[in-house]
Amino acid sequence: MRTIRQLGTAVALAVAVACAGTGCTVIQVSGPYTMNEASGGDPLSKPFQRLIATPPQPDWSPEQTLRGLQAAMAAFADDPTVLPQYLTADALKSWTPSGAVTVLDDLMQFDPPEPGGDEPVQRVTLKGRQVASIEEDDTYVPQAGNWARPFDLVKAREGGYRVNKLPDGLILTRSDVDRAYRPTKLYYLNGSTQDRIVVDNVRLRLKPEETYAKVILERLLKDPSGVLRGAATTAFPAGTKVQSVTSAEDERVVVNLSGPLDLLDLSGEDALMAQIRYSLNNNDVAKGRGISVLLDGEPYTSYEPNTDDLRWLDNGGNNAYYVSKGAVHSMSKEGPGSAVAGPAGQQRQGYSHFAISKQGGFVAAMTSTGISVAPLTQEGQWQEVIQGTDLTPPSWHRDGSLWTFDQKNRVVLRYDHAGKRGPEVVSAPGLEKLDVTRLRIARDGVRVAVTTGKNLAQTVQIGALTVTGGLALGNVRPLMGTEAGDEILDIAWRDDEHLLVLVQSKAQQILNEIDVGDGEVVEIPLKDRLEALAALNERVLAAADAEKAGSKILELNQDQSWTPKIDSDVEIPLFPLG
Template sequence: MAADRGGDARRTPGRAVAYATCGAVLLAGCASMPDRGDLRGVESTPRQETQVRVFPMPPREDAPPSEIVQGFLEALTSDDPKYATAKQYLTTAAARTWQPELSTTVLADGPDTEADSAGTRDGGFDFSFTLTGTKIALVDAQQSYTPTEGSYSRQVHLTRDKESGQWRIDGLPQGVVMGQSDFQRNYMSVNKYYFASDSAVGASAHPAAVADPVYVRRRVDPMTQMVRLLLGGPTTWLGPVVRSSFPTGTALRKGVGELTPDDQNRLTVPLNDKAARVGPAKCNEMAAQLLFTLQNLTPAVDEVELRVGDAQLCVLDEEGAAAVAARGSVRRTDYLYFVDGEDRLVRIPAGSRSAQAEPVPGELGEGARALRSAAVSRDEHTAAGVALDGRALYVGSLASGGSLGEPVVRSTGRTEKDRLTAPSWDARGDLWVADRNPDDPRLLMLPEGKGEPVQVQVPRLDGRIDSVRVAADGVRVALVVEKDGKQSLQVGRIERGSGDQGAGEPGVSVLELRSAVPQFEEVTTMSWAGDGRLVAVGREEGGVQQMRYVQVDGSVPEVPAPDALTGVKEIAASEDERLPLVAYSVDGIVRLPDGAQWQTVVKEGSAPVYPG
């Protein structure tokens, strides 16, 4: 942990050893320090073993101001649930007003500590340090992660108690601050789940489950943390487009401690009286939210029981949850689609290692229109294709004998790169496409893939949309935005019934765009790759092309990056993470099976897509 910080504040050699020996690598069950033999410093091994617990040391007698500040910063990176030891470095008044849960500021490196040039004042009873660094992210009180940048500078003030003579911190910023490596060791990203506000997904009566990523302390009872965060409601950014089935005010019953599943992997969740009158259907939705939220935590949760007092409200297992709500990550996908060497839309069974591509039924597979890109609806009943020159968008049924008719959208851009993007279908069955014409740039949505296109309002869009992909949940869209020769990957929230379409028509807007890969200055291609994750191909300034998974909140997930691949032009991933990543590269269309190397699917072909 100490490697994450620098500056002028240094511990004494004995103090440093004490932290390294009993702090960074103290195992659960370790009772005391050795009382004989030499003490040797050891290197911290963050993120190596989830059972390793980090416990802070309290301030030692007569510690100087620099050691008090450094010890406090060390305590912030520990697994102390309530920061009780960190508060021992504060005066009684400061400990009472300090609120560590308000925020976590993440710096590129640990905060440097610079002693105030004024030194001590007031007869040696006053001292201050400035904490400095470079900000990379902020986690707010809702545990929501936001990339940020700029310099960090906050003052920590110390005073010497006139009776005890001990230095303590009496002035400090609210929240917690730590370096990136300490943050990655201490926190993990977990999705909590709500339902899309417009409820239905296409023709399905099931609500769409929407992932809401948050960061929680990984070794401080994450299961109970996640239940409390779920009950507390969605994060501010996602809130306008989702709903919770838990009645307002629902919380864990007063006095509930750590939640742990039993030996049958059933988790009992005792709720307060606000949930007492919910019916069976509503209770099943509540339980489904909990199961989706807790499924990736350890220990495993296979079944949830909700109770109020002595009464059981409902019990739901994973199979029951799948019947309650629709999730992109568990939706079955039948085929992978792409444009073959004859500019037709063809398909092979999803996940197939070696299969002969077959033209899709209908005119899009018959070659009636030469295609450059395509998209297939999530029910795999309808497809949309952009003409080879990019001027026209066609929609047709994936049934034998289906006809295309006239284009549903036309572009008048002068060159191919100034015309239509590849299309994308949302969970409601609506079709999205962008027109890159510099003289009339537009983001369009066609209800159910037909009828008059609705122009989507994108307030504060700074640049031209070069690519569009709508998430399976139907409430988020990923856009590649180009400005001054540079591209950025941004995620926006889809709000319906907003905007000004006139004639009483409901508007559609994409609001509060935020960057998903701040490090990239060029984004070649991207695709959704899970409930709250994307895969992007691009490069950083001065770097080479790379492929990277990213979270919708702009953080980096704890999964390895895909194997390198040369000359990637297009990428296709399914929200169903069991299906392989597929790319169009200099080697043709290739796939990346789990645990294997890239494999060639076909040499002649382009524009691979899964439904969506």
């Protein structure tokens, strides 16, 4: 069975509340407002319902006033004139919409004021379950926990109530976000090699006066979100502006830019076009259509949809491998294949946790004294490149460097295999106090997944390789945690956005596919007990637990069933990088 759920952060950020007796009113917060359709007929946009909020009314109770205030918050981006009408002069002076947007479940509760009714100040508490926040950099961060906030209201001379003090920021419901925001994929350049694009998942608010295509490109001109800050860069020079995004008669998308780009200098036009076309195509705005980019109305560059150009999504090779009796083999479509060339293809004891470099040029493996590397050539030899007895399994970067975490000294190590230099210590301030057990670099060369914990609750953390101010592993944040006693058996990058996590709980094994952008979790059904994973886009391979299920390699099918590919004398599957 395939189940989907939303992953909360490791720490609940809200205060627990309870509703007891008759002093708590439950209402569906969805108004007062009216709707009208916006951007419904433009092929470069997405239709959505524009919310039109109602000003406070003289006969409204404190609860109805707060209900109207929340609706005015939901409409604030389209019409900022209604919300101030709910505030006293003092509240209006101190309040700002800036800051993270709080996203609550649709079902909210109001604790009404105590009976009496003539007090100058009426305190009403709004309660609900927080499901997410939308940060100022447009990052959608799932949350889990109860939320409560008191509001003080005073009677207005013209009748009704006004809010006397309002904490900064906006409060939206899940329905508000679903109606007015769209999950959006923005594409930037890998900061270190700049030979590949990197996806940045954000939530963008639709604008009635602009097409979704223009909203996307205007956001693309800004810095990436915090999770990629310092790790991704752009081909757009500072000062570039989007003048217009239109459809031509031949259905081509025409993007007109202005700014410091030079019609006589096309050195960065391939990367710039890659950012534009993937950001438009992968949000289903310009899919299958040609794109022309103009600079102040003059032709600058173009893209044809039949162009077979996938270099900006290069994954470093798609050949599958497996290990049998200590020797690395290539994997055929049917399953078993031949041993690779050189020493890595020879049966040998004492080598484990193999990793394949970009395009299958080198193999790394752990030994009792460190990490060794061998080229896949007949004349190659194993060479120890990182010494240590407390290292995590090796992980290749797309630039040819080899990475591990020294558990004894709690530092990240990088060996520059191309330059034969190192290992060097890489700054990783977010990992200094963590008990790191695995480190896996994604094929985009930017995102990094690490597992932590050995005896107590274990976690998966996500970071990024930043290059601003020197190479570092930064932007570390928790992705998921386990219950005490559960064990993370393996992790594998499936693609730039999804991480596979295999967990052994007290009762069963669980294989989850986690979207590292919004935390959505898809549980993949298991039949056999597994012990190792390898993945690349649509292909997922797993090694069965030899003691429980027999020595075999399984492949995941589209219907979520598993097919045996190799049924004896196998240890682990492998793909390059990841």
